[in-house]
Amino acid sequence: MRLTLRVWRQAGPSAPGRLVTYELPDVSEHMSFLEMLDVLNERLTEKGEEPIAFDHDCREGICGTCGFMISGIAHGKMPATTVCQLHMRHFRDGEELVLEPWRSKAFPVLRDLVVDRGAFDRIIQAGGYVAVNTGTAQDANAIPVAKADADVAMDAASCIGCGACVAQCPNGAAQLFTAAKVSQLALLPQGQPERWQRVERMVAQLEREAFGSCTNYGECEAVCPKGVSLDFIAMMNRDWLRNVFRVRRESRATGGAG
Amino acid sequence: MRLDARIPAGPIEGKWERCKFEMKLVNPANKRRFKVLVVGSGLAGASAAASLGELGYEVECFCYQDSPRRAHSISAQGGINAAKNYQNDGDSVFRLFYDTVKGGDFRAREANVYRLAEVSGAIIDQCVAQGVPFAREYGGLLANRSFGGAQVSRTFYARGQTGQQLLLGAYQALERQIALGKVRMFTRTEMLDLVVEDGRARGIVVRDLKTGEIRRHAGHAVVLATGGYGNAFHLSTNAKGCNATAIWRAHKRGAAFANPCYTQIHPTCIPVSGDYQSKLTLMSESLRNDGRIWVPLRKGDTRPAGEIPEAERDYYLERRYPAFGNLVPRDIASRAAKQVCDEGRGVGPTGLGVYLDFSESIGRLGRAAIEERYGNLFEMYERITGEDPYSVPMRIFPAVHYTMGGLWVDYHLMSSVQGLYVLGEANFSDHGANRLGASALMQGLADGYFVIPYTIGDDLAARLGEKVSSDTPAFSEVETGVRDRLRKLTSIRGKRTVDSFHRELGQVMWAECGMGRNATGLRRAIERLPGLRAEFWENVNVLGSGDGLNQSLEKAGRVADFLELGELICRDALHREESCGGHFREEHQTPEGEALRDDEHFRYVAAWEWAGEGREPVLHKEPLEFEYVHLAQRSYK
């Protein structure tokens, strides 16, 4: 099939960018989207044009490295699919596609379709862990965990940290990503001791980064390649509020700081 | 070069205890005076960096991805082994040890494997404590399954995303240490060379992949946990960025490379669909628990699978190996698939494929049960092939998956360069000539959580007060070399893309050094590769400069190293005149076509020493003693 790509080209973080048009006369329907870009890049190189930079690694939909907007939709139009897993059989002959990097203040563009998602790591640093040093753990079966809880924790834990949720959100909010980790750990007994400080710190970090605030558009869930549910945002918000009351109660009980 | 494996004396059950007791310690207050450089943030690197940070060492950790969470370990699907015996089915440390040595076709070091089995239980404890959501039974306890050739259920899993969940656990522990200031993380940073001073690893030279800046990092010890080199074959199940640069550079600076020819070809991957193919996708071998593998009985039978009656199907694994059936180890399953395809009985458009059929188990257990077990794998298959595996059998074919070979290490995981440690897939230590399913995750985490935190102290203890600096002639020399090479790569401006060289290398490697190898083919490869290398350095086209993000330049450096490593892989394969595990020499097989080992002449680790550009590498042998596992021809009949 024949496709026209309009691709965002930007030489560096502070260089100006623009859309450049490329014609692809012979795309095979068996290719993945990234294989199509590989082929285009080979041709560009042969012509002496610098290839299009895009992030990718596993090409199996699990590492979360890949991702860009395809005609306004993060990871393209197929539900629950990362761009590396998107196959060309879903496109029509003659289609024109616009490829742009994630658009978010919190994810500065490094080059072409590559952005810096370091803000996600900083959110995890703020509390997205269980503080347990190596070697201190008790036997793994000492604490049973209801299968239902473990399963929902696993649903939350499936987040691959790709950033599509942020890119699609009209506000550029990172609630879905953050809630996925907060909820996973809140659902498990191992996460209880730090449950309240975790949600407080992670949300505080979320606000320190250049993300927008969440007004429940729900676009994040719609584009999330792993189907991470909006329910987790509700869970996080509830924990966050409960923590606010808890802190107030405690400060009252101890005489508080006024 | 003298290779001393430093295996502790005494009975095998006591070796690790004894080693831990005899090693020198660094007292807690002094740990912060030591800087350790950890290259890699996969299971091995992240667990090591986090654990060393917790202990108090000053750690710097490096990865080429934009976040440590993305290391290739993330894509492991099937599970992780541990000798917990939670299923009460007769598992034990000794059995896991025994199975691993046997599975490795008696080419691994007993003491290391025993330790691996010994610490395996603690890994599961650690991961559960971190909040890794392993699969559970209704009673709330951990679920297990049997995996890849094991007759006990000792594999722990988190849906089909075990590697992801284990890596996120280690990543989170690492991020916690980063927040505490104990670990400094350098993402999008690639190690391009090792600095050795007075025979000791002193640091590394790296390139910041965002800005192109070349930097020096000095430390008291260097830990490489940079993963495997399967991408030397171009197409493999490894992530696109997986590379051998770190270990290959270290090799050229004195680290022996052990058993490079031991590569694992995984039997259950999605077949190649065209020449644009960029990587191969693994379908977890857990699928073999419920899927049955077959091809048509008759050659050239092109009827759709559903139209081939039972009597005209050949369930060749069940037929040849009645005891293990579809669960024979990977090397055996892969070779059997190649054989039936060579006979002209392969399926699919290319004839390079066999069926993996779930209809029988869907009939027996119901679609829901199969969906619960493999739902995400089935979805992935359908996404890639456009076929629905609930109604038509999957088509699978073997692909390069894992490299058992790697840098030689002793019992402390130290390479032949003092102060240079190698963990995870990057070392050669535990899997012999073939790795069992679900054992790589175990090994990576064993190395990082439970071995290196102890062994590194033994070497560092004697170095208290030693100042390390990157402002030395050795660093300058290495840095100059790195800069020259990058400049060279961007100035050739030839006619061929980096990928075209990588593809050609892959074709040579797969054809001559893949599932079946013979002396003629290997010699052909060894003759051909220097020419390809020379052409690369004259005719490769890397556009742009080294001053910023330049993915072609990154790839070019990696492919240049694969072009050298590929030759060593072939040389090792040529010298090993026997078949063992993943290394199948067509000249050495039993009348039934099974691998024929030669214990008398090849019961050793082949450790190759770099002899300089254009010189043949020097072979060193570490003999393998088997005191506990009875040497036998593997039989899965």
Ligand SMILES: Cc1cc2nc3c(=O)[nH]c(=O)nc-3n(C[C@H](O)[C@H](O)[C@H](O)COP(=O)(O)OP(=O)(O)OC[C@H]3O[C@@H](n4cnc5c(N)ncnc54)[C@H](O)[C@@H]3O)c2cc1C
């Ligand atoms: C598809 C697939 C499925 C698998 N499934 C299983 C399974 O179910 N069970 C199992 O036990 N094993 C499985 N394996 C094998 C297992 O995943 C790997 O062997 C293991 O995860 C390797 O871990 P590692 O920490 O050694 O390396 P990796 O996870 O590969 O990490 C390497 C790290 O090194 C860094 N790095 C590399 N080179 C450089 C450099 N030059 N400079 C700086 N950083 C560098 C990378 O950024 C990365 O952080 C699977 C493998 C594949 C391919």
Ligand code: SF4
């Ligand atoms: S929540 Fe979904 S979209 Fe957002 S980072 Fe995680 S996987 Fe990506």
Ligand code: FES
């Ligand atoms: S490349 Fe890993 S998720 Fe797409």
